[in-house]
Amino acid sequence: MSEEQTVSLVDVLEEDEELEEEASAVLAGSDSDHCSYPQGYVKRQALYACNTCTPKGGEAAGVCLACSYKCHEGHELFELYTKRNFRCDCGNRKFTDLQCKLHPEKEEVNSVNKYSHNFFGVYCTCGRPYPDPDDQVEDEMIQCVVCEDWLHGRHLGCVVPDCVELHEMICESCMNKNSFLWTYAAHLAVPGAAVQVKEEMGADESNTNLPNQKEKDDDVMEPSCKRSREEAEPSCRLKDLQAIGQKRVQSGAVFWPSAWRSKLCSCNTCQDNLSVAGLSFLSDESDTVLAYENKGKTNERTQQGHDPLMSALDNLNRVQQLEIIHGYNDMKTELKDFLQRFAAEGKVVTPDDIRQFFEQQQSRKRRRVDAERFYCT
Template sequence: MAAEGTDAVFEDEVEPTLTISEYMDGIEAEELEVDLVLGGDDGDECTYGAGYLKRQAVFSCLTCVPDGVAGVCTACCLACHDGHEVVELWTKRNFRCDCGNSKFGGHLCKLNPEKDPVNPGNSYNQNFKGSYCTCSRPYPDPEAKEQVEMIQCCICEDWFHEDHIGLDSAEKIPCDEDGEPLFEDFICHKCSPVCSFLKLYPDSVLASSKQTSASPSQAVAADSNGMEGTEKNENGAPVDHQSVEKTSVKDNSTKDIAASESSNLGDNSAGNCKLGMDINTKSADSEKTMPFFMSKGWRETLCKCGTCTNFYAQRGIAHLTDKDDSIEEYEKMAKQKRKKKLEQQEGAEANFINSLNHVQKIEILSGINDMKNEFQSFLESRDPSKPVTPDEVQSIFKNLAKKKQRII
């Protein structure tokens, strides 16, 4: 029994091992995640010269500005605030880099020292001080037993813990069986009153945790020719709620959602209001404030007539009609930049190889093969349960150097 117990202890102490392929895949995933956060920004140049960017990664340096009323771009975070207490804010809209302006007490930006004293178009919230949610706690929270994921409001851009967003116990955040979100944007309960006009739109613009694909019996009923009891729109055409539901949740297609709403909303092409009413005459919703989870592609359904557009602008939510403002578009742009960067790297490598003569190409290929064999021998000869030491890594390159000397 003692021996079995000892074996169990050793089994628990064995560290998981990774293949080279798994390790490289892990690095690739981490690099992609960084690119998605930074929007593909390499951090080479300060973004101040580009003005108020539609969306960019922003950081707050509490070492330089303890009260947290300034934000810096990725490049300035790396070049001007290395080693400082920096808060990562992910992305902010319509923001211009503050680094080195009047808020920094005379410390000029190393990358772009010629800046206006302030950026009046910037907006700041408690995130810049390292506080989030209605509980105003930091993230990660040193006092929390477990770090709970947070979601960002597309209006105020604050981050919220899932249990602090005003949902009743019976209500859930719209997610699929794998926990992936079924919504594109989140509007917190503090911002939802200014967006109460969204309730004038068909229910399909709001994502729901209860949305699922139709059952076989429902599908048969939807396909049948019987029209009794079928809801119809003002034109007399049947309203297919199953189709709308499938489109907004399963297909996740902006174009399809917009098309599915055409039977429920008016035509906006000639400047007419989709809602067929003056949105200003609708009073704010006096019911309990609740968060909104918006279906994928919901921005495309919003009316853009003159009256509605002015309504959005007066309430500071004009960005809602801009699909490029969404995080989805931001990450799409980041992926495109990453793809282009990788293609450029591959092209540079190919050009380098093509510039070599035959003997040089053979030497490089031989060196790569020697390194591959050396790593293979190293991995086969050692105990996989033990960590790799610096001395072992050095010995690999020493052996490679000895092989090269013997060849010479």
Template sequence: MSSDDVQTLTSQELYASQAQLIDEAAEALPHQFTSCTYPLGPLRQAVYLCLTCKLNDPDVQPKGICSACSVACHTDHEQLELFPKRDFRCDCPTTQAHRCTLYTALEPSNEGNKYGQNFRGLFCRCGRPYDAKKERETMIQCVGCEDWFHESCLNLRERPASRALSPVKQEDGDASDEEGSLPPPLISGEDYDALVCGSCVLEIPTLKRYAGTTGVMMVVRHSDAEPWKVIGQEEDGSAETNVEIDAKTAEAEGQTGSKRPREEGSADGSNKRLRGSPSAASESKPCLAPTPNPTAQKIYKCTSANGTDEGKKPSPSEPNFGTGDVFLTEGWRARWCKCPSCLPSLESRPYLLEEEDTYEPPEDPDSGLSLEELGMRALSRLPRERALDGIRAFNAMRDGLMDYLRPFAMEGRVVQEADVRAFFEAKKTENGEA
């Protein structure tokens, strides 16, 4: 290798490079990973699947580990991030083959954990395995089952013929095609707040009734020959469906008119009514849910009549009018009707009424500190005699390095990596190290 091929850095450039690396590390790992979440019990948290442990013991129930164990206990293992899962307890302390280093007691298996297909490395209704190095298509998580679905399997776009030319997921949830050959999805990530897959919708009567109405969008078609289209889109944010109520009910609700919005609240107090907790007075409330969309209900009826799995695409011999997935626009939790008929199926799934808290490890106070600052902090925690010995050793190494580098500065020579390595190898020899 010629001297022209060797990259040289000034001390200022080296310092700036190290500072950038420290900032990137602090941004990527800003938390402490010193405590397993097992003692906290079931909670919504980021979960990782250890593929190495799964491969070494394929006959054992798949295990999910918390973010702390993924860093501290399985650092050298291949892992697959499953993202947040609700009511999940870390399995690391229950594994005999690879013992948890953060929680040393061996615990029995977590009977309350639910292990869907994601814990076998499979995703979406198509059941394809996920490979972060090869998968290029955007995937969206269902707020209900928390599985992940390809945009093409949600009928938002045609499935790319080549995975290499598939869209890349961006931070804003949209996709961009490297070759520019794919059209944008029917519904972009900016147009909705949450996805509920068809399988989950069929289990929630209230959501099923709302499907295809304003703010609860669906991708549908009336025959296999027609293109996919979106129903339930908001029109300038002012679309409302009204329901007649009698004068007595209106007076009880503090209304003077004969109509009120069925979905959206208003400034005269209906917002408070929609968000109010259930009480005895709620029994007299009229149902404010919109009139069911006939196209959406037809899809759910056909799914049940055909005997296909809920929310999954029918076989090629059956008509495919849609998969029943719904895309909820911003503010959807505040728009539910909470009459005695609609509320129970929502209450049984609290995430439909209140945004969930997702556990995050505590902040790391050392995150973002330079190596010098970390060294000084560690030094301050040592006993006085040991701290003094450390300072003397550091000063001796610093002075020795300065003496070693002085000839380079005087002669204008560039310090190469090999020169630095030679200095430390000589120090090891002096100290009698192997």
């Protein structure tokens, strides 16, 4: 086996742990036992589309995590990761031959739900499936904060920053539909190779930032009536940024750092404009996927604290509890020693090796039982 093909046991365990953590982050934030429909339009949840029940050419529909398990077992499902403000469609008018097993009483349609080509298993501006059997390029998919479509990094029209999982992204199409975002981007966005900043001021003012501009404005004498109005009405941060005149080339997707939402203007006019544009969620930091994932991880840790095996131990007497705990610790120690030998010798652990280990465990257990019988007679 070549060096490139060799995978150590540590690599396997680390990858498995990473996958489990990712699954917990996404799924633990959603209920796997009860249909989410009674909750209405859920702020954010894991969603799936069923290609078996709603194939391309029909109406797009999405189902919650619990329904994907209970109502669509064995079906071809598209994993949509998470979507915001969505109500489970399972069993409504869009599913002509299926009734929801968990919550059969549903309205015909959920009019507030938003759908995209993702619900038919295609993504990005290229409209390809994921994973794509015909795409030989290794490229990660990144979700747009606004339209929630998934796009290939190479199709974003910009350089993807390092530690991309810590940033939010808004695709070029959504930026152009909401052009005021370009003003924020010039001041708040993550710098990248595709960013070109221009100044509409003179060279001596090129380093002017928002606080300095405010100080400059404070030095100008203004009528007292105007100052009174400004004190009564909070200034618009968006207008202040526009007044600075700093521009950004308006092309490509934009990446935003953590906490950038808290820096958006919160004046009444801007809040109304966000609402009209359907972007009120941008002022809510708990709307982020990262906040949802952290909630999922917290839920998973809480559930792990109620281990059913530990609950079963509570029903045993003290002697039985000690026997089981000692037996478990002995097996864990022996398994660790067993695997360390393979790691030290650089050998790959095979299923036969694991089978042999547990056969030896059973053999030792039988010898201990026989010995106890011998000494008891």
